[in-house]
Amino acid sequence: GQSLEQPSEVTAVEGAIVQINCTYQTSGFYGLSWYQQHDGGAPTFLSYNALDGLEETGRFSSFLSRSDSYGYLLLQELQMKDSASYFCAVRDRDNYGQNFVFGPGTRLSVLP
Amino acid sequence: DSGVTQTPKHLITATGQRVTLRCSPRSGDLSVYWYQQSLDQGLQFLIQYYNGEERAKGNILERFSAQQFPDLHSELNLSSLELGDSALYFCASSVGSSDHEQYFGPGTRLTVT
Numbered sequence: 001g002q003s004l005e006q007p008s009e010v011t012a013v014e015g016a017i018v019q020i021n022c023t024y025q026t027s028g029f030y031g032l033s034w035y036q037q038h039d040g041g042a043p044t045f046l047s048y049n050a051l052d053g054l055e056e057t058g059r060f061s062s063f064l065s066r067s068d069s070y071g072y073l074l075l076q077e078l079q080m081k082d083s084a085s086y087f088c089a090v091r092d093r094d095n096y097g098q099n100f101v102f103g104p105g106t107r108l109s110v111l112p
Numbered sequence: 113d114s115g116v117t118q119t120p121k122h123l124i125t126a127t128g129q130r131v132t133l134r135c136s137p138r139s140g141d142l143s144v145y146w147y148q149q150s151l152d153q154g155l156q157f158l159i160q161y162y163n164g165e166e167r168a169k170g171n172i173l174e175r176f177s178a179q180q181f182p183d184l185h186s187e188l189n190l191s192s193l194e195l196g197d198s199a200l201y202f203c204a205s206s207v208g209s210s211d212h213e214q215y216f217g218p219g220t221r222l223t224v225t
Contacts, residue, residue, distance in 0.1 A: 030210070030212075031212055033212040041218075042114065042202060042216035042217060042219055043202070043204075043216045044114075044216070045212075045213045045214060045215070048212040087154075087155060089212070091210065099157055099168060099170050100145065100157040100160075100168070100170070101157065102154060102155040102156075102157070104154050105154060
């Protein structure tokens with residue numbers, strides 16, 4: 001089966017840099033994506049990595065190492081509005097067919 | 113606003129009942145995905161439809177079913193409801209058949225009493 005692991009909580013201060021790690025174990029692998037979800041809101045797509053390396057989108061960057069089954073989301077110049085839950089997700093294939101699997105989520109608290 | 117709409121926003125019903133959740137994808141998107149989010153299970157993929165056909169299936173219960181209509185809107189039917197079915201149900205859409213970039217609707221909060 002599939003499994004993804006993320007830290008449950010991370011705390012940082014405004015203006016800092018924080019890294020949220022994700023390790024995965026899947027039968028197949030079709031890329032790693034990241035979503036942000038504010039309390040009471042819907043998940044919002046942040047980034048996607050299909051190949052090894054770093055993808056940068058503004059203050060957010062995402063990294064993937066397929067050989068290590070590992071990725072991370074890097075948030076720079078943290079702002080209060082970045083306080084949210086962050087989920088990594090993979091597309092996998094199991095006995096039921098293709099399947100989108102989300103990690104348990106990391107709750108980021110940004111302090112003033 | 114993602115452009116994905118879901119109705120109703122809230123639904124309260126009793127055990128054993130059946131409900132239908134509705135989703136309209138973003139204009140131009142052909143895929144619709146359904147997810148269940150509860151406190152103890154996280155975000156769980158249920159099922160995906162692409163252009164009217166079932167494309168992928170998660171661990172969706174047999175009591176649950178879905179379909180996508182010719183106008184591309186989708187419905188998720190939940191029957192013989194149990195207390196444990198109480199959750200947020202999200203619909204997402206994307207352009208292609210296997211996109212990681214999905215756009216989520218605001219969700220339907222289902223409470224089973």
